[in-house]
Amino acid sequence: MSMTNATQKALDGEPTRDVGSILIAGAGIGGLATALALAKRGIASTVLERRSAFEPEGAGIQIGPNGTRILAELGVADELEPLAGKPDAVHARNALSGASLARLPLGKWIEARHRAPYWVLHRQDLHAALLKSARESRIISIMTGFDVASAAMERDRVSIQDKGGRRLDGDALIAADGLRSHLRGELFDAPPLRFAGRSAARAVIPFEAMPEPLRENATTLWMSPRAHVVHYPVRGAREVAVIFVRKDTIASDDWSTAIPNAWVTDIAEGFAPILRELLETPPQWKKWALYELPPLPFWNLDRVALLGDAAHPTLPFMAQGAVLALEDAAVLARAVAERPADLPRALALYASARRHRASRVVAAAKSNGRIYHLDGMAAHARDATLRMAPPTMLMSRYDWIYGWRP
Ligand SMILES: Cc1cc2nc3c(=O)[nH]c(=O)nc-3n(C[C@H](O)[C@H](O)[C@H](O)COP(=O)(O)OP(=O)(O)OC[C@H]3O[C@@H](n4cnc5c(N)ncnc54)[C@H](O)[C@@H]3O)c2cc1C
Structure with a gap:
């Protein structure tokens, strides 16, 4: 052009x-x-x-206010704005019981707090x-x-x-x-690099393919000892990025290894029915092994x-x-x-x-990863904290991340 x-x-x-x-x-x-x-x-x-x-x-990628501020400075925010999902909240749920634990505010709340929006995008x-x-x-x-x-x-x-x-x-x-x-x-x-012993399966599905009760404008996080799931709307809410993270022994070395759906659904056996329904929706999951480096x-x-x-x-x-x-x-x-x-x-x-x-x-x-996969009494304590603590207080703990300025 x-x-x-x-x-x-x-x-x-x-x-x-x-x-x-x-x-x-x-x-x-x-x-x-x-x-x-x-x-x-x-x-x-x-x-x-x-x-x-x-x-x-690639699939979904989340950009907090500390990143969208920079996208604006680089001159690409206007182009991306119509494609960005702008979730209202992080909706924390227990993957086994399906219980809703907390809605930590994003949307207008975080934009006002840090003077930049929280976006979710397709990479x-x-x-x-x-x-x-x-x-x-x-x-x-x-x-x-x-x-x-x-x-x-x-x-x-x-x-x-x-x-x-x-x-x-x-x-x-x-x-x-x-x-x-x-x-x-x-x-x-x-x-x-050290293989973290976990891999993420990723899929992007049309918004209408989501089970009806899950069609909300949120970044939803489902936690369980065996796996956790995150999903959020991308491409102006026309599609939804779904990420499923579980223990793994095979360290694939690219972003897009096609895997059988059973890699996801076998682990999801004891999950809440509505979450299982979601995990059975994507026709094809792609795996991406997770790595660490000191x-x-x-x-x-x-x-x-x-x-x-x-x-x-x-x-x-x-x-x-x-x-x-x-x-x-x-x-x-x-x-x-x-x-x-x-x-x-x-x-x-x-x-x-x-x-x-x-x-x-x-x-x-790394610490969040441990919290998502807590088991037994520790998982009960996590869920109780999420239920009882004021959501804005929980979100404010991340001011040091989202409030960063160059
Ligand atoms: C194809 C792809 C898909 C991805 N999908 C996702 C996703 O869905 N969700 C997510 O959260 N993250 C994804 N990522 C990772 C994410 O982009 C990065 O973790 C993050 O954005 C940091 O960016 P980066 O520039 O450091 O690395 P990257 O964005 O990974 O970019 C590194 C670039 O360097 C190039 N490169 C590597 N070696 C050489 C070399 N020797 N000479 C020249 N070029 C080289 C690579 O091809 C790549 O384009 C993906 C990365 C890639 C490459």
Whole structure:
């Protein structure tokens, strides 16, 4: 699509002469957001993506106010708004009895509290909006089919090579190459990912396919010792993303391993009938194994820095994986813009501003996972707390997450 000069100007900031071009490995959520955040400050970048094309993959992704605020700053919120689900509440339920335990407020309450909305999106829609905006920028180049295999520091440059031996130079390299980051292992001597012993099955179904009593505008969370289930409306409430998390022994290594429905329904034997009905609805579930990595001691090395899942893989139980990548992008762009003549220092400041927060969110996600799968008396105590505590008080405990600002 051709654009007027005025539109292009609105996308990109004034050019910054001190920085030539930043290389970004990975055109996922974090890599594209970083390119856009840099472009807003007039800094050019080249985004290298291993895939030769962007396939329609993924399912639901939740974006709290700390993330939607950044999407607005990047200029993609207007495009996403009609596609976003805007749940009124987190509806906590017991998966075995079906009992409704609490409705923690989202919707208008959280938007007023943090001055930004809580959205639930299809990952494809989020990725497509970031990609479209990046393609429209005059100072962002995107190369697909470029699988970054190595990087070398050369005085005041970074040189990277892809698997086919193609070479590119830049002023700095941001490794946003995701959960299985190759650069994290190669340059940061990081330990291997550890399979968390759990996998998530995901499906997206039409809203009308939902059992009638479950058709509500909420992020619904069903908890049980064996598994937990989350579902929420996406694509402007035309579809519903359903996620089922259980113990597993087989660590698949992509986002979309097709699995037999029995992988879900066998575990759901003792669940409330209405929940079982929902879990029997999707024609096909896709599995995604969950991984952990202890906090890394450092994320930056001279002119290279890790970002997003490459820096801090997280379990999805706080729904903050994509949002942390957006936060990283905002902080990194500011640090580079403030110190364009000293990029190693800029990357060091970015890493020190982010490491503690990312570790804290990752720990909170892990702790949520334990709470969702409590058993016996501990599960009774959890359910009683949810029933009795004021919902706004329960939600306010997450102010430190949703109230974050770059
Ligand atoms: C196909 C796909 C589907 C996903 N679906 C979901 C979902 O449904 N729900 C959810 O919560 N999360 C999903 N995620 C993960 C989610 O996007 C991330 O956890 C989060 O957004 C953090 O973003 P990120 O940029 O760090 O990583 P990602 O968004 O995973 O992006 C990493 C990118 O780097 C590319 N890459 C990897 N290695 C190299 C290399 N050597 N050279 C160049 N490029 C490389 C990858 O192809 C990918 O495009 C998905 C990720 C992918 C890649």
